[in-house]
Amino acid sequence: MARRVRTRIAPSPTGFLHLGTARTALFSWAFARHFGGDFILRIEDTDVARSTQQAVDQIIAAMRWLRLDYEEGPFYQMQRLERYRAVIVGMLAAGTAYHCYCQPDELEVMREAQRARGDKPRYDGRWRPESGKQLPPVPTALQPVVRFRNPQDGEVTWQDLVKGPITISNRELDDLIIARPDGTPTYNFCVVVDDWDMQISHVIRGDDHVNNTPRQINILRALGAELPEYGHVPMILGPDGDKLSKRHGAVSVMQYEEAGYLPDAMVNYLSRLGWSHGDDELFNRAQLVQWFDGHHLAKSPAQWDAAKLNWVNAQCLKAMQDDALATLVAVQLQRLGVAQPDERLPGICALFKDRCDTTVALAQWAVAFYADVHPQPGELAKHVTVLVQPALQLLHEKLAFCAWDKAGIAASIKEVLSQTGLKMPQLAMAVRVLVLGTSQTPALDAVLALCQRDTVLQRLGLAAH
Ligand code: GLU
Numbered sequence: 001m002a003r004r005v006r007t008r009i010a011p012s013p014t015g016f017l018h019l020g021t022a023r024t025a026l027f028s029w030a031f032a033r034h035f036g037g038d039f040i041l042r043i044e045d046t047d048v049a050r051s052t053q054q055a056v057d058q059i060i061a062a063m064r065w066l067r068l069d070y071e072e073g074p075f076y077q078m079q080r081l082e083r084y085r086a087v088i089v090g091m092l093a094a095g096t097a098y099h100c101y102c103q104p105d106e107l108e109v110m111r112e113a114q115r116a117r118g119d120k121p122r123y124d125g126r127w128r129p130e131s132g133k134q135l136p137p138v139p140t141a142l143q144p145v146v147r148f149r150n151p152q153d154g155e156v157t158w159q160d161l162v163k164g165p166i167t168i169s170n171r172e173l174d175d176l177i178i179a180r181p182d183g184t185p186t187y188n189f190c191v192v193v194d195d196w197d198m199q200i201s202h203v204i205r206g207d208d209h210v211n212n213t214p215r216q217i218n219i220l221r222a223l224g225a226e227l228p229e230y231g232h233v234p235m236i237l238g239p240d241g242d243k244l245s246k247r248h249g250a251v252s253v254m255q256y257e258e259a260g261y262l263p264d265a266m267v268n269y270l271s272r273l274g275w276s277h278g279d280d281e282l283f284n285r286a287q288l289v290q291w292f293d294g295h296h297l298a299k300s301p302a303q304w305d306a307a308k309l310n311w312v313n314a315q316c317l318k319a320m321q322d323d324a325l326a327t328l329v330a331v332q333l334q335r336l337g338v339a340q341p342d343e344r345l346p347g348i349c350a351l352f353k354d355r356c357d358t359t360v361a362l363a364q365w366a367v368a369f370y371a372d373v374h375p376q377p378g379e380l381a382k383h384v385t386v387l388v389q390p391a392l393q394l395l396h397e398k399l400a401f402c403a404w405d406k407a408g409i410a411a412s413i414k415e416v417l418s419q420t421g422l423k424m425p426q427l428a429m430a431v432r433v434l435v436l437g438t439s440q441t442p443a444l445d446a447v448l449a450l451c452q453r454d455t456v457l458q459r460l461g462l463a464a465h
Contacts, residue, residue, distance in 0.1 A: 005037025013055035016252035017062035030292035041073035099144035100127035143181035156214035161231030207232035234301035260358030273302035322346035332363035373437030
């Protein structure tokens, strides 16, 4: 029977959830969902000096925001130290690992000599037990490291889900240190034990880990563990072709939440970085899960394209129900200091969403309906002219008594135009600047109908002074 699909994301909590890690998480999640398997969150926190609880919280918040739900975890490596120690004890007993008492200065001398001979610096195996070999005398006052007894001949080959077959000669691989002198296990070793214990069937991760894979495979083999399959996804590049980093703008997932991006748009856009399904650009989670079977992962790195993300976000935004959108815009409004949006907000969203890429842009429009506006003096001078003043006064009078809906307002505007002989744009621009603070808005009657009558009268009244 085929193995149950179990994937994981294993971030190190040394900072926020990076877009690249989020994309790997997304691929692992979608792959598990596609095959009806399990997705696991594992926190790789053994770098105690750099790991923080705040980073853990941020990672979990970002996973929740993107709705990448996991069946198991979060598991914390720091809570599994006993388990790693037990595995090391077993390996020492089985002879697949051994104590090495080489000190850093000794290793340095060794490497210097190798470099001088033109060889690649590597551990020379002086503490590696071999039959018939005399090991150096064990120094009494020193704590040893534990090294993995890597096979010396042959090669490691795996069929990478992304890169195809990869082969590394065992001669390229040192006897890796798996425990430090104080007994703490090292990075590659913890990953191996975790993937084994968590019965991970497919490891999907960034291709910065390709070099770790042959080492991990050898250790898994020594443990008699079933090997997972591996897929190494190329890095995401910035527009200049360098690895995507802070230098290129926001790289933390939650910064995109703050900037008004929708989780569904992020999932849609991120999944297209290094994966494709024909020419499809816009799709939902269910389609992603249906299509994501581990094929069509790109061998070459994808480039971050902020304009495309904005486009995807704008499409998702337009497709959203206005009530749901209003809930998100309300959060952004709070950040802009508007605490209490009301029942008008879904209508405001409906009216403005076509011209917005993000919920922040929508909230910036909505602010005018809830807080004072501050038209630019230049705009006022340009549109609220002496010629238009009488019409504004007339409109003020009519709007004070008309039915407060789109039709009533439209009728009032029409009457003013016919009585004053002004053209619609002349009047409309002036009203827009006064009421919304800008001359570029959707249809005036629709905009005014969403304002409160008192607010409109008060803002039009200002023109008279
Ligand atoms: N902790 C590693 C990272 O954040 C991931 C290791 C793995 O996926 O095997 O890059």
